[in-house]
Amino acid sequence: MNNINKSLELFKEAELLMPGGVNSPVRAFKNINGNPIFFEKAKGAYLYDADGNEYIDYIGSWGPMIMGHSHPKIVEAVKNQVELGTSYGAPTGLESDVARLIKKCIPSIEKIRMVNSGTEATMSAIRLARGYTGRNKIIKFDGCYHGHVDSLLIKAGSGVSTFGLPDSPGVPDDLAKHTLSSPYNDIDAFVVAFNSVKDDLAAVIIEPIAGNMGFVPGELKFLQTLRDLTSKNNSLLIFDEVMSGFRVSLGGAQEIFDIAPDLTTLGKVIGGGLPVGAFGGKKEIMDCLSPIGPVYQAGTLSGNPLAMAAGSSLLNLIIEENPYQELENHASMLLVEMRNIMNSAGIPFSTNQIGGMFGFFFSEKLPKNIEEVSETDDNLFSNFLNSCMNNGIYFAPSKYEAGFISFMHKELEIDKTLGIVKDIIKKGI
Structure with missing residues (x-):
C-alpha cells in the first residue's frame, strides 16, 4: 500500500490555487473516487511520485511517450x-x-x-x-x-x-x-x-x-x-x-x-x-x-x-x-492474461488493443459505442483502479480513457503488473 501523504498535501495546496486543484479534470481522479498523485520524475516505463513511490506507467502522458519517458x-x-x-x-x-x-x-x-x-x-x-x-x-x-x-x-x-x-x-x-x-x-x-x-x-x-x-x-x-x-x-x-x-x-x-x-x-x-x-x-x-x-x-x-x-x-x-509489432505483442500479453485472471474469478472483463493503445472494460461484451461503455461496471472499475494505484500500477483513472504501452515496457514490467493484478483479484475487488 503506497504512502501518498505528500501528494495529499500538494493537492490540498493546489485546490486553493487552481479550480479543483488541477489543470485538466481527469487528473482529479473523481471518476474513481480516488486521490490525485503528484509526480516528480519519470524514466522509461516508470513514474515516481512526490512520496518516492514507483509506478509502472500505462498512460504515457496520454500517448506521447511511445518510446518511454526521458528517452536520451x-x-x-x-x-x-x-x-x-x-x-x-x-x-x-x-x-x-x-x-x-x-x-x-x-x-x-x-x-x-x-x-x-x-x-x-x-x-x-x-x-x-x-x-x-x-x-x-x-x-x-x-x-x-x-x-x-x-x-x-x-x-x-x-x-x-x-x-x-x-x-x-x-x-x-x-x-x-x-x-x-x-x-x-x-x-x-x-x-x-x-x-x-x-x-x-x-x-x-x-x-x-x-x-x-x-x-x-x-x-x-x-x-x-x-x-x-x-x-x-x-x-x-x-x-x-x-x-x-x-x-x-x-x-x-x-x-x-x-x-x-x-x-x-x-x-x-x-x-x-x-x-x-x-x-x-x-x-x-x-x-x-x-x-x-x-x-x-x-x-x-x-x-x-x-x-x-x-x-x-x-x-x-x-x-x-518501427516499434508497433512489439507494442502490439506486449499489449496483447498483458490484456489476454488480465482477461484470464478476471474470468477465472468470475469477473466479466473484455479487452481490445491496436499497437500500444488499449482499453479494458468490466463487461462480458466488448463495447462498440459510448452507450455500451457507460453500461460497464463502475464499481469494479473504480475498486480495481484504486487497488492498482495503491500497488504501483498506473492505469488511466477513468473507464472513458484509453491506456498506452511504451517501447520500454518489456516482459519484466508486464510480468510484474500481472503479478500485482493476480494479488488484487485474489484479495477481492
Whole structure:
C-alpha cells in the first residue's frame, strides 16, 4: 500500500490555487473516487511520485511517450535547442523537418499547419472545412472528444441523432445547433443525420479509433460509409488522430483502415511530450489558409522550436525502430492474461488493443459505442483502479480513457503488473 501523504498535501495546496486543484479534470481522479498523485520524475516505463513511490506507467502522458519517458535522444535534442533559444516567433527549419517526417508517414497529408494543442488543431480544421466548402453544419459522433472547442463540445440528445445541445455552460445554443451528433459505429443513424443536413454539411469529424470512450475502434464498414457519403456530397471527412496518430501504426488509424481523409488532426506524439498540435490534408484545401488563402489561423508559439526539436527526434526514432509489432505483442500479453485472471474469478472483463493503445472494460461484451461503455461496471472499475494505484500500477483513472504501452515496457514490467493484478483479484475487488 503506497504512502501518498505528500501528494495529499500538494493537492490540498493546489485546490486553493487552481479550480479543483488541477489543470485538466481527469487528473482529479473523481471518476474513481480516488486521490490525485503528484509526480516528480519519470524514466522509461516508470513514474515516481512526490512520496518516492514507483509506478509502472500505462498512460504515457496520454500517448506521447511511445518510446518511454526521458528517452536520451529526445532529452539531448531539447537540451541542445534550449541552448539555442526557446522561441523566436519566426520560422525555423525544424518545422519543415517535422512536416516532412509526417508527410512521409501519412500520404493523405500534402500540407500541414503546426499549432499548440489538439483542441487548436480540431478548431482550426473545422474552420477550414467551413471556409473551403462554404457550408456550416458539422457531424460528429457521441463519445468522440475533439478538444474543448465550443462547436465540438456537444452532447447528443435522445433518439437516433439530434442537433447538439451544449455539453458545458458557456457554449451558446446558436453555435451548438450547427453540430449534429450521431451514435458511433451506427451506419443507419449516420445516414439519417447525413441526409438531414447534407446540403449544408461542411464536414464529418471522427476519431477513427476512439480514445475517449475507453478504447473503441471504428468498424471498417462504418468508416467506409463516412468516406463514401462525404465524397459524393463534396463534404470533408476529418480524422481526429490526435491520440491514434503515430500510436497505432506509423501511418495512424487511416493506414490500418486504408481510408484517406481530407483532413487529419494530430498532436501528442508529434511533439515528443511537449505541447503541440497540427492539422493537414490535401493541398487545395490547406492552401485556403492565410497567408495565401482567406481562412485565418495564427499562433504565437505555433511550431515552437522546443516542441519541434522533441517531435523531430521522436518521429525519427519511431521510423527507425518501427516499434508497433512489439507494442502490439506486449499489449496483447498483458490484456489476454488480465482477461484470464478476471474470468477465472468470475469477473466479466473484455479487452481490445491496436499497437500500444488499449482499453479494458468490466463487461462480458466488448463495447462498440459510448452507450455500451457507460453500461460497464463502475464499481469494479473504480475498486480495481484504486487497488492498482495503491500497488504501483498506473492505469488511466477513468473507464472513458484509453491506456498506452511504451517501447520500454518489456516482459519484466508486464510480468510484474500481472503479478500485482493476480494479488488484487485474489484479495477481492
